[in-house]
Amino acid sequence: VSATAGPRNWPMLLSLLVALSLEVTPLPGELAIWRPPWLALTTLYWVLAYPRRYGLALGWSAGLVLDVLKGGVLGQHALAMTVASWLALRFHLRLRVFPIWQQTVAVTALIAVHQFLVFWVDGLTGEAEMVWQRTAPTIAAILGWLIVVGLLDRLRRQLRMS
Amino acid sequence: VSPLSPTDNKPLFVRGPSLGTRLVLLVLLSVSLMVLDHQQNHLETVRRALAVAVYPIRVLVDMPSTGFGWLREQLSERNRLVTENRELRGESLRQRARLQQMAALDAENARLRGLMDSPARLANRVQVAEILAVDLDPYRHRIALNRGEQAGVYLGQALVDAQGIVGQVTRVDPLGAEAILISDPSHATPVEINRNGLRTVALGMGDVSRIGLPFLPNSADIRVGDLLVSSGLGDAFPAGYPVARVTRVDRRPGEPFARVEAEPTAALNRARQVLLIWPSVEAGLPQVESPAEDGDELPQDDDELTQEEPT
16 A cells, blocks of 8 residues: 555755755856756655655755855755745645646745845844845746656656656 | 646645644744854854764765865876976975075074063964865855864864965864854954054955955055064964965045955965864864875974964
């Protein structure tokens, strides 16, 4: 029974590791602000794909690791990812049956909430000004989501994960 | 997420705490983490454990650029290497010649200071650290280093490169460290003007090519082209290292302070290697492999002088 056996965990862990690396990979100059929030997108993918197995705890722990990796305030990304995962879980029944373009719009909205929380904590703990560049990751998330879905759907099909 | 998995829908009856409860719990946990971490740095042990776990990711991400460097070394032509080698040897000779004078000046300085009964200047020990090719946050000027506690790096340690002061260490993990650049908006560097000794503070402006000197009155004796060196006040940086060169002086009669900007002399966003500075030589620290340390022309008697100095 696949529901009790459940999906294997290593594809999820591997994809999160790749996403973590992409979060800090050096990008040339101007491109650095356009980095899609890879870790948030990958986590949301797994939460939407297996809402019973992966949930808030996954989002929270992934966010905490990202906080340490980026050297920010502990809990900043953890908070943002928890809220984003919660929204995804809350609406997962609808999100999963959306056509891909509609799904992309919805996920981008979740990422916008995520980015706002990150920015908000930045503002509370230091100096942060609202400049248009702050919205760049949210816009980049549109492309990022299509890439994440394309790659991970294919991975799951190949591994015959239900 | 196209292939639906009908077996993995939300269960009809939820076991354990409800989704809302878990959300509230995790949000509260995150907020308390932030408060503890930001205000009191209580979470050093947690962070250090996690930092060791994520250090491999930083190294992994850094690997491509290190690999390209290695490949370029392997593939570069022999005569180019020979030329480079010759140039470096010439430069080394010139530097050594200047160091010989330096030795004499150093001795003279020590003698004069002795006459004036002022404490001798301490010798600095340095070690080369690599900046990992890792982007931490585009809105904060931080860098990740490949030397940590094991190499004796400590909190607040000064970083310089060949041209000037780069920044200081803000976090030390067992294997790596993080540092803040002098161009970060939350960083202030105590400086003095090399020409006349006028002391002030240089603040980062969030731009690697500019730092500001907001506390200079309109009547201050400062000109475009003046070199700013570290004043050594505040004990963050050793005195006398170049910091920046003044690029702009706006005297605004209506305002209490002039607008002065300077360009950091260090290659803040281009350097790949930095030097970590220890203000005095401590016993028991690992030996240095940096080329800057093996200068046998340097008078090493300073080391004995500083051996009993507390840090």
